[in-house]
Amino acid sequence: MERNEDLSNEASNENEEDSSTSSDETEEEVEPKLCYARIINDLPQILKKDAASCIAVDPKFLALGTHWGVIHILDHQGNNIRSKELLLHTTTVNQISIDGNGDHIASCSDDGKVAIHGLYSSEHNYILSLDRPVRAVALDPFFYKSGTGRRFITGDDKVMLHEKTFLSRYKNTVLHQGEGQIRNIKWKGKFVACASDASIRVFDIESKVTISLIRKDHDPQLRPELYRCNMFWKDEKTLLIGWADRIKVCVVQKRSPAEPVSKDLPCHYVQIVSLFSTDFYICGIAALEENLVVLSVLKEDIQFPSAQASRPQLRVLEPHCEYSNEMSSDILSVRGFQEYSCKDYYLESLPNEGVFFILSPKDVVIAKPRDEDDHISWLLEHEQFEEALQAVLIAKNLKRHSVTHVGQIYMGNLLEQKKYNEAAKLCVTMLGSNRQLWEEEVYKFAQIQQLRAVAPYLPITDQKLDPAIYEMVLNEFLEHDSKGFLKLVQEWPSDLYNIPTIIKAVDYRLTFDPDNNLLLLSLGELYTYEKKFDKALVIYLKIGNNHRVFDLIREHSLFSVIHDKLEELMELDTKEATRLLVENVDKVPITLVVSKLSDKPQLLYHYLDRLFQKDPELGEDHHGLLVQLYAEFDPDRLLSFLQSSNNYPLETALEICRQRGLVEEEVFLLGRMGNTRDALCLITEKLGDIRQAINFCKEHDDVDLWKDLIRHSKDKPHFITVLLQNIGTHVDPIILIREIPQGMEIPGLRDSLVKILQDYNLQISLREGCKKILVSDCYGLLERLNKQHRRGITIQEDQVCQACHRKVLVKDPRYAEDINVFYCKHSFHKDCLRVSELVSRIRLFT
Incomplete structure (x- = not known):
């Protein structure tokens, strides 16, 4: 049977010992963090004849390296999950790395070999042989993905990146060298941390540059081969470092755009956010939520070491900027600890599962968070009800507790403290879809007159309660909160309660408060649910709720009901009513609207104008009326209408324009009626706009009209100047020049004559240019024909x-x-x- 040997009773918690020795002091009690078990099954047999040298963990398995160069693949219970060991090396395995999908492992050894081994496929297996021991290796977390280059990094006396290139050959790139032996490499995302004897370098692996250098700053007598640098990536930007008796928490930051730009300056840098010394030596480091988990041994005098080593301890630290708080410290029972030192222990973890693996040469201990039931019981005992409820909700393997049980304890506490809203909110989590429990709890709220607190959380879709429950809640809102009553009526499905019963209650309430618009609006909603739309529409019109009025008309096609209410609708919201009527001319005839709004010309104007904008052919019988309405309410748009429509009487429109002094409109109408001479006279005499007169003559293209314009301009020097500049392409300028009276001073005459000559020259130039283009085209076409005739012919x-x-x-x-x-x-x-x-x-x- 697969099992792990429980070590919870053997691990002693120093916090408890401290609290027993200082019972006079009142300290906040801290919940124990972890429980421990020794991995057994096949593992003891493996370590009986060999000794472990390193370990790597994956959510699916463990990879255990030994001093004989063997790598064992085990499950988390210690069972060998492969039919044979991986004999990849001949001596001590120094480091093992697993890709992000758990498909491949990389290992290095003192024999100078680096091995890449696929657990499920041998396609990418690779052996790299060097002439020196390799202490560190790291596999690209995305090694399992095609197209990523199948990269890995090795560390001996230099840091080297290996990338697979064309024809499956590996390209080697030296990232750094010259700082002694590389003893640890950790790769996360795009960043790689490498520890040498002198420092830690963090690389941006995409750009292959060092982004930060962290120097060794502890006692030089602590030799790196005995006091290993331990590193752990908490996430892609946070690096934890534990080296000898120093701990650093580092965060990769992106440089601010405000910093000076340099082509040699990397885009990222490492900021040390926490740095402190410890009174113990660090054998491994990992993360537990926001805290640090540190595997440690007690310090000993380097000059006079003790004859027997102490047991290792697993500590949980809360890091701060320059110090840390120790949350817990557990002494571990490890086989043969008397013979081991700091370098013999390793700590690996599965951060997402909160599981930690402590490795010694002859033992592997697993540390896990305490049992979920134990955690919840501890929270309830210490009256941390909210935390207990949250723990129950996320728990998956509870045996003694349930959401309902913990929720009832918590709710009782909230009601005692008169925290009704919090207690009501708790019902959703605690009661779920249990109808009986819901009704029991709602009656508890009813007894203390707090149904308004629980109303937002009542089930209204899937598991509906007895209609009396909802009616009871609505009645309490009706008596104390009209706004809340309206909100419930609008949000709750109408089948939750008896509508006639609630309508009667609202009518009764309105006898005491007839002008309460909130209650009237609620009554309109209830009539709508009862399909009495005419009554609902009357109420909405009464309180002036324009949005609800038009929504109701559209949703239920109440066009026959509104025939007698057109004027009210237009006065309520002219824009929305106009849009409604124009969109539904088949249901509300145009003639009917015109007759109903005949006493309200401005409202009628808005309707007919919108109708014309939608389709000029709609309401064409009323375009004559629309001319008068435009002239009265929007004369600036009258000319555009006159130009766009052909369905109004011209004489009537002309008379309206003359009465209101709309000269431009009168000019247009005279032109449309064929009376161009009178129109031209208006332009020159009343408007005095020679340019408009010229455009008018161009539009009608009548020589006699041009002569009339010349005659009107004879006594106006400014007109003659403009004519000379614009008439050349339409009328012979000589005609105009002959009509100029002798001795008249014409401003800019010389420039005008020059322009006439330039226009003539331009016409001649254009003719010659066209001729050249024609000749060029002829030659081009002839050459093209000749070229076609000289083409090869198929035989x-x-x-x-x-x-x-x-x-x-x-x-x-x-x-x-x-x-x-x-x-x-x-x-x-x-x-x-x-x-x-x-x-x-x-x-x-x-």
Whole structure:
């Protein structure tokens, strides 16, 4: 049977000993953090004939390296999950690294070999042999993914990156060297931390540069081969370092854009956020939530070491900037601890599971968080009810506690303290979908008149309660909180309670407070649920709730109901009512709307204007009326309407424009009616706008109209100047010049005449340019035709000479003859063509 040997009774907690010796002092009691067990099953047999030298852990297995160079793959209970050991080395395995998916392992040894081994496939197996011991290796966490380069890093007297390239060859890049032996490498995400005898370097592996150097700062007498540098990536940006008696918490930061820019300056750097010394030596470091887990041994005098070593201790520390608080310290029962020193212990962890593995040469101890039931019991005993409830909710293997049990204890405490809202909120978590428990708890709230507190949390969808429960809650809101009553009516499904019963209660309440708009709005909602939409609409109109009015009309197609309420709707919200009517002209006829709004011309204008914008053909029978409405309420848009519509009486529109002095509109109407001379007269006499007059003449393109414009401009020098500058392309300028009275001063006459000449020259230049373009195009097309005629012509195998009627193509090159092929596809032997020409000439002469 698979099991782990429990060590909880053997591990002694120093905090408890301290509290027993200082019973006079009152200190906050701290919950024990961990429990311990020794891994057994196949593991003792392995370590009986060999000694462990390193360990690596994965959520699925353990990889245990030994001094004989063997790597054992075990499950977390110590069972060998492979049929044989991995004999990858001949001497001590120094470090093992596992990729992020648990598919491959990398190992290094004193024999100078670095091995990459696939646990499920041998496709990427690789052995690298060096001529010196390799103390450290790290596998790319994404080694299992194709396209990542299958990278790994080795450490001997230098840090070297190995990347797989074309044809599966590895490219080697030296990242750093010259600081002694590399003894530890840890890789997380894009950052790699490497510990040498003198320092720790953090690399950005993507850019292959050092982003920070952390110097060794402890006692130089503590030799690195005896007091190992321990590192652990808490996440992709947080590095924990424990070296000798110093602990550092480092965070990778991105440089601020405000910092001076340098091409040699990396984008990231490492900031040490916590640094402190300890009174023990560090054998391993890991993280437990926000705290540090440190495997340690007591300090001894380097000059006069004790004959027998002390037991190792697992400590939980709360780090601060320059110091730490010790949360707990457990002395571990490890086999043969008397013979071991700091370098013989290792600590590995599974951070997501909170499990820690303590390795010694002859033993592996696993540390786990305490049992969930124990944790909850401790919280309840210390009246930490909220924490106990949260623990129950996330627990998966409870045996003694349940959510309901813990929740009832917590709720009783909250009600005693009159924290009704918190107690009500707790019901959702505690009661779930248990209808009977819900009803029991709701009646408890009813007894203390606190149904309003529990109302937001009542189940209203899946597991519905007795309708009397909801009616009881609504009645309490109706008496004490009209706003809350409206909110419940709007949010709760209408099938939770008896609607007629609640309507009666609201009507009764309105007899005491008839102007309460909140209650009226609630009544309208209740009538809507009861499908009495006409009553609901009357209420919404009464209180002026425009959004609800129009939503109700659209949702339930109440267009027949609103025929007598059109004026009220328009006055309530002109914009929304207009949009509603325009979108539904088939349900509310245009003629009906016009007749209902005839006494409200401004409202009628908004309706007809919106109708015209949607479709100019809609309401075309009322365009004559719309002319008058535009002239009265929006004369700036009248001209645009007159230009867009053809469905209004011109004489009536002209009379309206004359009455209101709308000259531009009058000009347009006169032009449309064909009375261009009067229109031109208005432009020149009333508007005095020569440019508009010129545009008007251009639009109608009438020579007589141009002559009228010249006649109107004879006594206006400014008009003549503008005409001279713009008339040249439409009328012969000589006509205008002859009409200028003798002796009249015309401003800018010289410039105008120069412009006339320039326009003439421009016309001549344009004609010549067009001629050149035509000639160039002709030559281009002729050249294109010639090029097409000179193209090669395909000759078929069966094609014959048109003179001798023999095939023009022969297989034997000795009998091949020159061929002439014409563009018409006729082909001749060259000699036949000459004979044919000679015969033709003889016939011509004879």
